[in-house]
Amino acid sequence: MKTHKLLYIGFSVFCLIGCKNKTIQNADIRLLADKDFSTTVNNKKVGIYALDSGNGIIMQVTNLGGRIVSLWTPDRNNKYEDIVLGYNNIEEYIKNSNSRFLGSVLGRYANRIANGAFEIDGVKYQLPQNSGTNCLHGGTFGFDVVVWNVDSVSNNEIHLSYFSPDGDNGFPGNLNVKMVYTLTPENEFKIKYTATTDKSTHVNLSNHSYFNLKGEGNGTILDHELTINADSITPINEFSIPTGEYLAVENTPFDFRTSSVIGKRINGINEQLKNGAGYDHNWVLNRKTESDVEWAVTLYEPTSGRQMQIWTDQSGIQIYTSNFAKGTDIGKYNKPHNYRESIALETQKFPDSPNQPHFPSTRLDPGQVYIQNTIYKFSTK
Structure with missing residues (x-):
């Protein structure tokens, strides 16, 4: 195991993420290190952020593709495991095309569009055909590979946003997207997406x-x-x-x-x-x-x-x-x-x-x- 890339924590979890979560004081939770997710992509800063439900759930998020990097939850005996797939550092996310969508937001259009094309009011729009003849998950440079703005972050919530210009991957309209990840005391992980456009388009987001x-x-x-x-x-x-x-x-x-x-x-x-x-x-x-x-x-x-x-x-x-x-x-x-x-x-x-x-x-x-x-x-x- 590449232990130098992980922070092994028990009681010290509070100091690292600024929480008061007494249910996980002695849990063997291994948070990924800030230094392994600190970089710049296309002149935008990338980092990793830890969220805590306050009642037993810990999650880490990077603003590269809005990815869920780790999600620690207890079993019936209060043993913790990280239940989502991910990588140790940001370089592995950037270079690994085999699992490009691992943990990320999908957009502008999650899933497939046949022949990478559609019409709106008689105007045809051609998208990248990045999965055979289909457009998959927004195209060759979708929301999963861009750096999202971190608008605010607290102990249990992070607000992200992204501006997708008219013609981005062939999609019409200037699209403003906001995304909020929240962990609640009821041990819920909530995702809320909102988006507006200045031109008729198609939007279908997912994680x-x-x-x-x-x-x-x-x-x-x-x-x-x-x-x-x-x-x-x-x-x-x-x-x-x-x-x-x-x-x-x-x-x-x-x-x-x-x-x-x-x-x-x-x-x-x-x-x-x-x-x-x-x-x-x-x-x-x-x-x-x-x-x-x-x-x-x-x-x-x-x-x-x-x-x-x-x-x-x-x-x-x-x-x-x-x-x-x-x-x-x-x-x-x-x-x-x-x-x-x-x-x-x-x-x-x-x-x-x-x-x-x-x-x-x-x-x-x-x-x-x-x-x-x-x-x-x-x-x-």
Whole structure:
């Protein structure tokens, strides 16, 4: 283990992040060092920031791509593990194209846009085709690789912002984006996005953290238990673009309406599993309202007892089970990022919505405000 890149802390956690968290005084929490995240990218300062819920959760964030670098939570025996994948220093994030989106914000458009193109009011806009013929997660220079402004930071909250100019990665409109990460005493991690534009455009933001509730590098996620509040998915073709249909999950490997082990059906004979090389699909969330934050997903790991609930105001969630991880990337604790040892759960609108008029709209016009709220709530049982 590269211990020189980590700060091993127990009681001294208070001095490092300025908190009064008595529940973690003696926990073996290893915060990444400021010096390993201090640099300049495109003449903008990059750093790392620690947040504390005040009741047992510690998180570190870098403003390069708004990335969640570490997230420490206790198990049922109050043993702490870092449950998100990440790297030891900023250089590894910058150079590692294999896991470009690790822990980052996705934008301007999370997920895929077919042929990297769409039309607004008869005008065609061409985007980078950075995933086959598709535009993926905003293009070649998306929100994940830019340096966000740190507008303010406190013990439990950080405010970030970014200005995306007209024509950025082919998208129209000058876009002003704000993003707030908050840890609450109820051990919630809240994300709030807002955005405005001066020209009609499409916006679909999300976070691409990879979770393993056993801890980073501690084995498969196929034994995690998953519940999804969704009766259907948007099926995809061989290029991972939605066909435009809605496919009922009943009697398919995609039925997680009641809790089921992730690995139970992931290797079954199924066209959709083949197209995604496993789970890499958008679930259509059951919604009671259009804008309220509602429960969407529960992820549970029985050995540790860690549980994560996801609440959101979004209409979909893309779930990806690390089907293409090869174990060549080494994480924060000198352990490889292996095949199906992490899961991403990305709350958002649907993929390719700009080209699918019957999907929930991602269009943002001048005078409107894009708003998204997602909550990750942590507990044990």
